[in-house]
Amino acid sequence: MGSSEQIDRVTDLRAWPGEFPVSHLYTMGIAGERFFRELKDNGRFLGSRCAACDHVYLPPSIFCPRCFAALDEWKEVGPQGTVRAVTTAHRGVDGTTLKTPETLALIQLDGADDLLTHRIKESEGLEIGARVAPVLKETPEREGSILDVRYFRAV
Amino acid sequence: MRKVAVVGAGLTRFMRRAQETGPELAWLAASQALESCGLGLKDVDSVAIGTAPDAFDGVHMKGEYLAPGAGGWGRPVTRPYAGGGTGVLVPIHAWFNVASGLFDVCLVVAEEKMSTCHPHPQGAFVTIFDNILERPLEPNLIWIFALEMQRYMDTYGITKEEIALVSVKNKRNGLDHPSTHVAEEITVKDVMESEVMVSPVNRLDVSPVSDGAAAIVLVSEDVARRISDNPVWIDGIGWNLDTAYWTNRDLAYPSYVERAARMAYKMAGITEPRKQINVVEPYDPFSYKELHHLEGLLLCDKGQAAKITADGVTQRNGDMPVSPSGGLLGVGNPIAAAGLMKVAEIFWQLRGEAGRRQVPGQPKVGLAQAWGDLMQVGTVVVMRVD
Numbered sequence: 001m002g003s004s005e006q007i008d009r010v011t012d013l014r015a016w017p018g019e020f021p022v023s024h025l026y027t028m029g030i031a032g033e034r035f036f037r038e039l040k041d042n043g044r045f046l047g048s049r050c051a052a053c054d055h056v057y058l059p060p061s062i063f064c065p066r067c068f069a070a071l072d073e074w075k076e077v078g079p080q081g082t083v084r085a086v087t088t089a090h091r092g093v094d095g096t097t098l099k100t101p102e103t104l105a106l107i108q109l110d111g112a113d114d115l116l117t118h119r120i121k122e123s124e125g126l127e128i129g130a131r132v133a134p135v136l137k138e139t140p141e142r143e144g145s146i147l148d149v150r151y152f153r154a155v
Numbered sequence: 156m157r158k159v160a161v162v163g164a165g166l167t168r169f170m171r172r173a174q175e176t177g178p179e180l181a182w183l184a185a186s187q188a189l190e191s192c193g194l195g196l197k198d199v200d201s202v203a204i205g206t207a208p209d210a211f212d213g214v215h216m217k218g219e220y221l222a223p224g225a226g227g228w229g230r231p232v233t234r235p236y237a238g239g240g241t242g243v244l245v246p247i248h249a250w251f252n253v254a255s256g257l258f259d260v261c262l263v264v265a266e267e268k269m270s271t272c273h274p275h276p277q278g279a280f281v282t283i284f285d286n287i288l289e290r291p292l293e294p295n296l297i298w299i300f301a302l303e304m305q306r307y308m309d310t311y312g313i314t315k316e317e318i319a320l321v322s323v324k325n326k327r328n329g330l331d332h333p334s335t336h337v338a339e340e341i342t343v344k345d346v347m348e349s350e351v352m353v354s355p356v357n358r359l360d361v362s363p364v365s366d367g368a369a370a371i372v373l374v375s376e377d378v379a380r381r382i383s384d385n386p387v388w389i390d391g392i393g394w395n396l397d398t399a400y401w402t403n404r405d406l407a408y409p410s411y412v413e414r415a416a417r418m419a420y421k422m423a424g425i426t427e428p429r430k431q432i433n434v435v436e437p438y439d440p441f442s443y444k445e446l447h448h449l450e451g452l453l454l455c456d457k458g459q460a461a462k463i464t465a466d467g468v469t470q471r472n473g474d475m476p477v478s479p480s481g482g483l484l485g486v487g488n489p490i491a492a493a494g495l496m497k498v499a500e501i502f503w504q505l506r507g508e509a510g511r512r513q514v515p516g517q518p519k520v521g522l523a524q525a526w527g528d529l530m531q532v533g534t535v536v537v538m539r540v541d
């Protein structure tokens with residue numbers, strides 16, 4: 001009887017199996033809707049600027065979290081940018097080993113003050129400071145998702 | 156402890172499905188609350204955020220997620236939590252921030268976005284039940300309310316028609332609220348003939364699933380005197396938790412609400428609540444809950460809330476107006492935001508700023524209350540205007 005350390009198989013415990021029976025539909029929001037429509041329809045990245053704080057938000061925001069101003073100055077940023085951090089993942093979302101390691105980077109699109117996370121491919125030995133450009137899906141395949149950007153690669 | 160006042164309030168529309176993200180909803184309410192009292196984000200010293208289970212929005216660390224829209228960026232932020240009771244627990248928590256002397260201005264923001272949750276928020280509610288004893292029975296949250304409602308009706312000999320009067324009143328009151336998405340003119344017959352969800356609970360006995368946000372601004376006495384001609388003082392706060400085993404308590408009477416009320420009354424110097432409290436916003440997610448809570452709040456004798464409702468005492472122009480906002484039944488129920496909406500309503504009522512919802516007679520003292528978790532928590536604030 002007693003502590004779980006003495007039990008090798010969890011099925012030896014009297015337990016009732018359970019799950020959290022919910023899934024979610026996340027709206028993109030007012031600013032997000034505009035960002036993803038622009039990406040889908042025109043293949044462009046939109047930020048929003050707070051003049052008072054001199055900050056270009058990416059993804060854009062309808063308000064400035066620093067000063068609470070309503071933001072309506074939309075500004076095209078990118079598409080090229082600079083790598084600010086880069087890593088190669090060998091473990092995936094469930095902790096198992098990936099068949100093909102995946103390279104991920106924090107990218108500062110030209111004209112934006114914030115960073116965007118995305119995949120990097122076709123870019124051997126990429127380092128901080130490297131210049132990268134997005135590879136987009138073709139227009140008919142784009143659906144207004146961050147995956148409309150297939151990946152970034154070195155230029 | 157220092158005196159604490161409410162000086163501003165803001166509220167979004169309540170909606171079935173908001174396009175806005177949670178932080179966008181929070182910002183709409185929070186920026187409106189600050190603007191209403193002439194303050195800016197730079198004046199805010201601390202932020203208290205209220206929001207019910209993370210599973211609704213499908214975002215863990217939901218307080219942190221909402222913080223940018225709640226003014227929490229670069230500030231001391233906390234998120235108290237008591238399920239459905241959160242909407243009134245968060246101003247109680249904010250009261251500590253200011254009464255303690257730590258902060259002069261605390262921005263209080265509550266948000267809920269239940270439409271994110273699919274197929275229905277019941278999937279999230281189900282995990283508040285005992286995982287071994289009750290979940291194998293596949294309970295729906297309304298089951299336990301149906302059983303509690305039956306204990307209440309049987310104990311005091313109350314009929315469903317009497318209880319339906321609460322829905323009729325609150326949905327009518329809600330017609331005057333700009334944030335409503337469920338107000339309508341209905342009759343007792345409409346309630347009785349609406350779809351049976353879990354007997355004796357019919358469709359029109361239940362508040363909806365909603366999205367929305369609410370915010371208020373709490374300040375110290377010094378700040379209140381400086382920026383406001385008519386601050387609303389928080390005179391009393393109270394909260395109380397009953398056993399988590401809902402089968403082990405008296406379902407006919409919410410004694411935890413009574414204990415929370417007694418705590419708030421003692422602090423506010425209220426000895427005769429029925430005479431001293433002029434306007435009441437009790438939590439009304441179900442029609443019978445308004446009655447249940449009025450009794451727990453000692454605002455009428457046990458089993459008598461249905462009678463005073465039938466006699467018109469709780470109408471806006473009655474001797475003790477109850478849910479003049481329209482409440483959760485008449486405005487909507489974005490859980491934590493709905494509770495804070497009730498506090499905002501008392502603020503507007505005591506300032507004479509409730510517009511078409513204004514109760515007559517210049518009320519001086521009001522009370523807001525919320526309730527939740529596995530129907531075992533009561534949260535109460537008593538507010539007063541000079």
Ligand SMILES: [Zn+2]
Pocket residue numbers: 050051052053054064065066067068069
């Ligand atoms: Zn700004």
